[in-house]
Amino acid sequence: METTNFSQPTRQSSKGILIIFAFKTFQFFRKFGVFFLAFGFSIMKKKYLGFLTPTNLILILLFVLFVILIIAILNYQNFKFHVSLDDFHLTRGIINKDNTIIPKSKIQNVYLKQNWLQQLINVVSVNIETAGDQKSEIEISALDRSTALQLKSELYSVSSQLHDENHEVIENNVFFKASPKRLLLEGISKNHLRSFAIIASFVFGLYYEFKDYINNLSFIDRLEDSIQINEGSIVNVLIANAILVFIIVLISMLFSIVKTFIVNFNLQVIENKKTIEINKGLFNKVSLSLTPSRIQNIVVTTNRIKHYFGLHTLSVKQAMVNAKQRKNFEIIALEKHQLDHLLGKLLVNYDSEIEASKPKPYYKRILAYKMIFLISIINIPGFLIFGNRMWYINIALIVLAVLYIIKTYSKSYYKIDDEFITIGSGFIDTTTNILEIHKIQAVKLKQSMFQKRIEISSVYIYTASKVLKIPYVLEQEARSIYDYLLFKVESQDKDWM
Amino acid sequence: MFLNQQIEIDTLPQISSVALKPISKNYLKIILLNKALVYVICIGLVVLAGKFIIEKEELPDASMYIFGFALLVCVCNLILSILAFKKRKYAIRDKDIIYSKGLLVNSITTVPISRIQHIEESRSWLARKLKLSTLKIFTAGESGSDLKIDGLPFEEAKQINDFLSAKVNGNH
Numbered sequence: 001m002e003t004t005n006f007s008q009p010t011r012q013s014s015k016g017i018l019i020i021f022a023f024k025t026f027q028f029f030r031k032f033g034v035f036f037l038a039f040g041f042s043i044m045k046k047k048y049l050g051f052l053t054p055t056n057l058i059l060i061l062l063f064v065l066f067v068i069l070i071i072a073i074l075n076y077q078n079f080k081f082h083v084s085l086d087d088f089h090l091t092r093g094i095i096n097k098d099n100t101i102i103p104k105s106k107i108q109n110v111y112l113k114q115n116w117l118q119q120l121i122n123v124v125s126v127n128i129e130t131a132g133d134q135k136s137e138i139e140i141s142a143l144d145r146s147t148a149l150q151l152k153s154e155l156y157s158v159s160s161q162l163h164d165e166n167h168e169v170i171e172n173n174v175f176f177k178a179s180p181k182r183l184l185l186e187g188i189s190k191n192h193l194r195s196f197a198i199i200a201s202f203v204f205g206l207y208y209e210f211k212d213y214i215n216n217l218s219f220i221d222r223l224e225d226s227i228q229i230n231e232g233s234i235v236n237v238l239i240a241n242a243i244l245v246f247i248i249v250l251i252s253m254l255f256s257i258v259k260t261f262i263v264n265f266n267l268q269v270i271e272n273k274k275t276i277e278i279n280k281g282l283f284n285k286v287s288l289s290l291t292p293s294r295i296q297n298i299v300v301t302t303n304r305i306k307h308y309f310g311l312h313t314l315s316v317k318q319a320m321v322n323a324k325q326r327k328n329f330e331i332i333a334l335e336k337h338q339l340d341h342l343l344g345k346l347l348v349n350y351d352s353e354i355e356a357s358k359p360k361p362y363y364k365r366i367l368a369y370k371m372i373f374l375i376s377i378i379n380i381p382g383f384l385i386f387g388n389r390m391w392y393i394n395i396a397l398i399v400l401a402v403l404y405i406i407k408t409y410s411k412s413y414y415k416i417d418d419e420f421i422t423i424g425s426g427f428i429d430t431t432t433n434i435l436e437i438h439k440i441q442a443v444k445l446k447q448s449m450f451q452k453r454i455e456i457s458s459v460y461i462y463t464a465s466k467v468l469k470i471p472y473v474l475e476q477e478a479r480s481i482y483d484y485l486l487f488k489v490e491s492q493d494k495d496w497m
Numbered sequence: 498m499f500l501n502q503q504i505e506i507d508t509l510p511q512i513s514s515v516a517l518k519p520i521s522k523n524y525l526k527i528i529l530l531n532k533a534l535v536y537v538i539c540i541g542l543v544v545l546a547g548k549f550i551i552e553k554e555e556l557p558d559a560s561m562y563i564f565g566f567a568l569l570v571c572v573c574n575l576i577l578s579i580l581a582f583k584k585r586k587y588a589i590r591d592k593d594i595i596y597s598k599g600l601l602v603n604s605i606t607t608v609p610i611s612r613i614q615h616i617e618e619s620r621s622w623l624a625r626k627l628k629l630s631t632l633k634i635f636t637a638g639e640s641g642s643d644l645k646i647d648g649l650p651f652e653e654a655k656q657i658n659d660f661l662s663a664k665v666n667g668n669h
Binding site for chain 1: 506509510511512592600602603604605606608609611612636637642
C-alpha cells in the first residue's frame with residue numbers, strides 16, 4: 001500500500017474531473033432537462049422555432065457540456081485538502097475561494113461512498129460530517145480506496161486514546177453478514193403500505209406529466225372494454241376488486257423486496273474494538289463507522305411478522321445527519337442475539353430487563369379523540385365520492401381505529417434507570433427508543449388545561465437528533481422524572497458528544 | 498418505577514419549588530400592537546372578500562355573518578393571549594435556565610447550561626423603545642429545544658447573557 005502524505009495540500013485523484021463533470025451534467029439536466037425536451041419536441045414537430053433548428057439545439061447542448069467540463073476541471077484544480085495535527089483543511093472555489101477548517105475532534109463521521117460511476121472507474125468518495133448543518137458537510141468525490149482509508153484513519157486519529165483504534169482497523173472481524181434469504185424475508189415483511197404510497201405517487205406524478213398524451217390513447221376506454229364488467233353480478237365486481245387488490249399488494253411487495261436488496265446488498269457489519277463498521281449497497285456502496293460517543297440515540301424496530309422470522313432493525317441517530325444519509329445508519333435483518341450484542345457494544349451497561357412503567361389510560365382517550373377527528377375528516381370527501389357506501393367503509397375504519405388504540409397503548413411503555421431511558425411505542429411496528437441520559441439537550445413538561453384538572457402531564461426529552469415523549473403520566477411522576485433527568489445531566493460532567 | 502435508586506428523589510432540587518419570575522409587563526404592549534396589526538389585516542381581507550365575492554352572489558346577509566365571525570375569533574384570540582401573557586415566566590438556576598408559557602397548553606422547558614451552544618440577544622425597534630430585549634438560547638440539534646424568552650427588561654437580559662456566557666465559556 002503506497003502511503004500518501006496528507007500534511008501537504010493534495011488534490012484528489014484526476015479521475016475526479018470525470019466524477020465532477022458527470023455530477024454537474026446530471027444536476028444541469030435535472031434542472032433544465034425539461035426545457036430541452038420541450039424545445040426538442042416542438043422543434044421536431046415544426047422543424048424550427050424562431051432561430052432554433054435541430055442542429056442549433058445540438059450545438060447549444062454541446063457548448064453547455066463543454067462549459068460544464070471547463071467548470072469541472074477548474075473545480076478539480078482548485079480543490080485541495082490536507083490534514084494537520086488537529087485539523088482538516090480544505091480550500092475550494094473557482095472565483096470565491098473558500099477555506100474550511102474542521103477540528104478533528106468535531107468530526108462526527110467519516111464515511112466512504114461509491115456510486116456506480118465511481119465503482120466503474122474504481123474510486124471512492126469520502127464524506128466528512130460534523131454536527132453542524134448540512135452546509136458544513138464535505139465531500140471529496142474521487143480518491144482511490146487505499147488513500148481514502150488512510151485519510152479516514154488519519155482523521156480519526158485525534159488523541160492518544162484513539163491510537164488503539166488505528167491498530168484495530170486491521171482486525172476486520174466480520175460480525176454479521178446479511179444472507180440473501182434474510183434480505184428477502186426482510187423485504188417481504190416490510191411495511192408495504194409505504195411502498196404502495198411511493199409507487200402510487202410516482203404513477204400519479206407520471207400521469208400528471210403525460211395526462212394529455214394518455215388521454216389521446218383513450219387508454220381507459222380500452223381498459224374498460226377489455227374487462228367488461230357485468231353491472232348486474234356482484235360476484236364479478238368482488239372478484240375484479242380482489243384481483244386488483246392482489247395485484248397492488250404483489251407490486252408493492254416486489255418493490256419493497258427490490259428496494260431492500262438494492263440498498264442493503266452485501267450488508268456487512270464489521271466489529272472493531274470500539275467502533276462498528278457498516279458496509280452495504282449495490283449501486284451506491286457505502287461504508288461508515290459508528291463511534292459510541294457520537295451516537296445520540298438508538299432505535300430498534302421489528303413487527304409481528306419480522307419478530308416471527310427473527311428480524312430486527314437497528315438504526316442509529318446522530319446529531320443532524322441529513323435525511324438522505326440517515327437511512328444508511330440502519331442495520332437490518334439482525335437476529336435477536338446479534339442485536340443484543342450490538343446494543344451491548346454501543347451502549348455499555350445497558351440493561352433491558354428492568355421493570356417498565358406504562359402511561360396512564362388517559363393516553364387511550366387522547367388516541368380516541370385523534371381517531372374520531374381523523375375519521376370525521378375522511379368522511380367529508382368520503383360521502384361525496386362513495387355516497388351511502390361510506391357507511392361500510394366507516395365500519396372498517398372504526399374497527400381499524402379501535403385496533404390502533406388498543407395496540408398503540410399496549411405497546412407504549414417507558415423505563416428509566418441510572419444511565420438510560422427506554423421508550424417503547426408503535427402500532428404495526430414495535431419500536432424501542434434508547435438514549436443515554438447524559439445526551440439530553442433539554443427537557444420539557446407539557447400539560448393542557450384539561451390535563452391539569454386530572455393531574456396528567458407529558459415529558460418531552462430533546463436530544464441532538466430527536467425528540468422523545470413520555471406520554472401522559474401522573475403529574476407527580478412527570479415532575480419527578482423531570483427533576484431526576486435534570487439532576488443526572490447537571491451533576492455529571494459528561495459531554496454530549 | 499425508577500424509584501429504587503440510591504438517590505432519594507425527594508431530596509433532588511424540584512422544578513415545582515422554583516419561583517418563576519414573570520416577564521416585563523411592557524411586553525404586553527408589543528403583543529397587543531402586533532395582534533392589532535394582524536387583526537386589521539385579517540378583518541380587512543374579510544371585508545374586501547365580502548365586497549367582491551359575496552355581494553355578487555346576492556347574499557348580503559352572509560357577508561355580515563362572516564364579518565361577525567371573524568370579529569369574534571379576533572376577540573377570543575385577544576382575550577386568550579392576554580390571559581396567556583401572565584403565564585410567560587422564567588427562572589435561572591445555578592445549572593440551568595427555565596422558561597414556562599402557555600395557557601391552554603402549558604409547558605415548562607429547562608435547558609442545562611452545560612448544553613447551551615450559543616446565546617443571542619435581539620431587540621426589535623419597538624422593544625428598544627420599551628427598553629426590552631429578547632434572549633435566544635440555542636442547543637444542539639432539534640430546534641424544538643431552543644429557548645426564546647421575549648420581553649426581558651434590557652438590563653436583566655444583559656446580566657443573564659453575561660452570566661450564561663461566563664458559565665458556558667467556563668465549561669470548555
